[in-house]
Amino acid sequence: xxxxxxxxxxxxxxxxxxxxxxxxxxxxxxxxxxxxxxxxxxxxxxxxxxxxxxxxxxxxxxxxxxxxxxxxxxxxxxxxxxxxxxxxxxxxxxxxxxxxxxxxxxxxxxxxxxxxxxxxxxxxxxxxxxxxxxxxxxxxxxxxxxxxxxxxxxxxxxxxxxxxxxxxxxxxxxxxxxxxxxxxxxxxxxxxxxx
Numbered sequence: 746x747x748x749x750x751x752x753x754x755x756x757x758x759x760x761x762x763x764x765x766x767x768x769x770x771x772x773x774x775x776x777x778x779x780x781x782x783x784x785x786x787x788x789x790x791x792x793x794x795x796x797x798x799x800x801x802x803x804x805x806x807x808x809x810x811x812x813x814x815x816x817x818x819x820x821x822x823x824x825x826x827x828x829x830x831x832x833x834x835x836x837x838x839x840x841x842x843x844x845x846x847x848x849x850x851x852x853x854x855x856x857x858x859x860x861x862x863x864x865x866x867x868x869x870x871x872x873x874x875x876x877x878x879x880x881x882x883x884x885x886x887x888x889x890x891x892x893x894x895x896x897x898x899x900x901x902x903x904x905x906x907x908x909x910x911x912x913x914x915x916x917x918x919x920x921x922x923x924x925x926x927x928x929x930x931x932x933x934x935x936x937x938x939x940x
Contacts, residue, residue, distance in 0.1 A: 750810070787813075795877060807870065813864070815862070861883050863880070864927070866879075868939075880926065
């Protein structure tokens with residue numbers, strides 16, 4: 746079975762990607778402990794995803810799938826955007842980032858709390874990017890977290906068509922409709938070509 750490294754050190758994201766790609770006959774591997782930190786200083790999700798995929802592919806000398814994800818809130822002119830993971834600072838926890846977002850939206854009416862999660866997946870082998878794939882989901886930001894599941898901003902991100910946050914739905918449902926799931930669905934044809 747062909748090996749594919751998942752270019753993330755975030756254990757929650759790693760688990761989610763593994764669950765979404767269960768049907769793809771690839772041996773999914775976490776990055777080795779000695780994998781370097783990649784400087785995510787790009788100006789777009791695609792730039793960061795490509796950079797991570799290429800650097801990790803060179804490190805492991807094999808194919809890598811990497812992503813970059815952002816939360817774009819309309820009332821905040823797109824913030825936190827590509828800096829979502831570090832919105833409250835470099836060492837911020839999920840709770841720190843959620844708290845800062847709630848504070849930034851204090852007093853903003855429900856109708857103006859529209860937002861979207863965007864995810865760009867890059868697939869690379871040493872020296873070349875084989876493709877990039879994007880997925881998105883529309884929603885709105887609540888003023889308090891709801892739900893115990895998922896991670897990151899999921900407890901604040903309400904999906905209007907289902908009336909629940911991404912943290913209130915089972916992982917199997919989230920792994921069908923999330924931004925990352927949609928990007929990975931688009932990437933599947935390229936992944937199957939690796940086999």
